[in-house]
Amino acid sequence: MSSPEIASVSWGQMKVKGCSSTYKDCKVWPGGSRAWDWSETGTQHSPGVQPADLAEVLKVGVDTLVIGRGMREALQVPSSTLDFVRQKGVEVQVLQTEKAVAKYNNLVGQGAKVGGVFHSTC
Template sequence: MPPARSPRIVEISWGRMVVDEVGEGKDFKLWPGGGRPWDWTETGTRHEPGIQPADVEELLANGATRVVLAEGFEGQLRVDPATLRFLAERGVEVQVARTDQAVEIYHTLAVAAEPVGALIHSTC
């Protein structure tokens, strides 16, 4: 049985995303075989210091061995250095980019059937 593919982002614009078999929303956590809306309040995430280790744990728990983190269209969302250390300690390759580029990277990996997870922020 082949590994589950990460869902495709069908559409993305400022403040809105549509993800195959996941739904419509503003920000998403995506992983092989699924995903869900990303609610920053669950982990206390803010633009500074940015994406927290707790934000990426669910991606790894769902089989992601590569992770793409979107900083927003204008690069306003940071990535806490603790998150990068957390991923490195687990041998997870991570790429950080502005949202438009992050979506391209994510799609390239997903189409290649890589076990990729992503945190995609659709505004700033």
């Protein structure tokens, strides 16, 4: 099962190919996507992305995880979260969201088992 390509990203909106929904923040993985609802884990810009935000994507079995920190990179990614991902044997890339989407789509195009979590505002 391949990861879906991200069709577009702009401030506050993300579209995933093959999905009729428009997301503000989203999670993608081989075979699927859904809204990334920060209220599920109590995530805020600081301290930022928590292991619980990533567990669903990692559970599917990805080799690389791409994290988009927002258009202005306001979303923090603590080292403890990065350690959590690496302990699962998964490479992690943390980038400004537009760059993260480009990296993610490039990996999808290469047929990689890639997942991502993306914040599309600040």
